[in-house]
Amino acid sequence: MDGVTDACFRSVIAQQGKPDVSFTEFTHVHDVCYGTEIHLETLLYSERERPIVAQLYGKDPNLFYLAAQAVCELGFDGLDINMGCPSKSVASSGSGAGLIRTPELARTIMQAAKRGIEDWACGQTLEQAGFKPARVAVFERLNRQRGETGPTPRRRLPLSVKTRLGYEAVTVEGWVEELLMEQPAVISLHGRTLRQMYRGMADWSAIGRAASLVKGTGTLLVGNGDIQSLGDIGVRVRETRVDGVLVGRGVLGAPWFFRSKEQARMRARGMDGTDVGRDPGEVSLNERFAVLADHAQQFQALVGEQQFYRMRKHLGWYCKGFPHAASLRACMVRVSSVEELHVLLEDFQNRPEVTDLPQAESADEPSVLVSRCS
Ligand SMILES: Cc1cc2nc3c(=O)[nH]c(=O)nc-3n(C[C@H](O)[C@H](O)[C@H](O)COP(=O)(O)O)c2cc1C
CATH class of the missing domain: 3.20.20.70 (Aldolase class I)
Structure with missing residues (x-):
């Protein structure tokens, strides 16, 4: 694409x-x-x-x-x-x-x-x-x-x-x-x-x-x-x-899309050490953020910090399907480097309203973070 x-x-x-x-x-x-x-x-x-x-x-x-x-x-x-x-x-x-x-x-x-x-x-x-x-x-x-x-x-x-x-x-x-x-x-x-x-x-x-x-x-x-x-x-x-x-x-925002059926089976049996019974298309918030950060790191290493803005659309796509995703997405359009991204993610994860997040898909909720990223 x-x-x-x-x-x-x-x-x-x-x-x-x-x-x-x-x-x-x-x-x-x-x-x-x-x-x-x-x-x-x-x-x-x-x-x-x-x-x-x-x-x-x-x-x-x-x-x-x-x-x-x-x-x-x-x-x-x-x-x-x-x-x-x-x-x-x-x-x-x-x-x-x-x-x-x-x-x-x-x-x-x-x-x-x-x-x-x-x-x-x-x-x-x-x-x-x-x-x-x-x-x-x-x-x-x-x-x-x-x-x-x-x-x-x-x-x-x-x-x-x-x-x-x-x-x-x-x-x-x-x-x-x-x-x-x-x-x-x-x-x-x-x-x-x-x-x-x-x-x-x-x-x-x-x-x-x-x-x-x-x-x-x-x-x-x-x-x-x-x-x-x-x-x-x-x-x-x-x-x-x-x-x-x-x-x-x-x-888009889901590079784990193709995880094989075999992995799905292993997961169901708990053989790969991750949560039992989850679909491979579903990832925990920690894993989502880890993949996102790794993607951003690889992108910056390849094209340099000056071009990092091209990564923003991907960062936005990763922010879906968890509570307060919309507010985090709004912040992503301003991120200019891997360092800024880490600060933003840490800030997000430490917010009291986003700790203990359920993993299931939920509607994006109103912006609680927009004011914090401007
Ligand atoms: C932003 C974007 C860029 C695309 N670029 C290409 C492309 O370079 N070559 C191509 O064959 N199809 C391209 N497509 C079409 C997709 O490959 C695909 O045919 C289309 O999105 C329908 O499949 P989907 O519903 O799985 O996305 C592009 C689609 C989008 C949304």
Whole structure:
């Protein structure tokens, strides 16, 4: 998710309970090939996140051909093309969900990306592909930063597509048929049209129809939309026969979202030393604050104190589902460093009205702390 699932957050998620696969924020193909180094921040990752898929967007097949090779060289485990972003700046220019209206171009882009992957796997160097030596040096630096010292092993990355049910209306059957002609490894389907943006509820019955369509084609169908818990995933898989489920907003402020069923069982038996019988999606306030502080610490170490304000949205997302969360959230938008965060959390935990907090979800209560953080 753009502006959300950066390398730092994904790394915290991987620590807390790894999903089966992670995706980077989307990156424009032009930025991969010619953008400044700051634009490549979205392609940073750590080894612990594997398997990790790079997501690209754009509408120029030539740039997809080149950028696909950069993704291979950077050691990713897959390449995903975004054909689902509804934002005006992306879709109205013909990229993202805009591609649903131009299926021929969408297919040409997939062919170009596949050709890039194939040429790279067959030994073509980035210079032979057309990259300037200075650009190749940037990719080498990114690899070294990750601790990679040798050449990236040549292999054929799977190509996948993330998209929506349609542009104005649900046209999922025809659209999926078009995509299948290029035999992507995976089609991830967000159960809304572009027109819906994020309004209403995801249409999982339409996702189910698409899942039936892909059966036996060799392409996997992954459903997406409004998943709030591990329990939701089981229900959707059973109902729609999708091959998997993507989770987006459900992880905001909850990097422990993917703690495995095994952990849930261990917890129920009291084998991991934590509270017996609690769902892995539920964490104690102490644990919530410890993860939040660790996330903030890692973020500051990665980007520096000057950029710490970018962490504030995450800090706010962590503040939900416990008494007086709203008042703490209000304070989080002013925190400028890890040190300030520690002071705020200590202050909060020492307040008489928030000691002995129950763990169950409760409505955010009126601000008792707002005056203390201004
Ligand atoms: C802030 C934000 C940024 C997003 N950025 C991306 C993105 O870069 N690539 C992508 O495929 N989807 C992106 N999405 C869409 C989500 O991946 C997902 O399809 C959508 O939120 C529905 O799933 P959910 O209900 O589990 O969140 C973004 C969504 C949000 C809210």
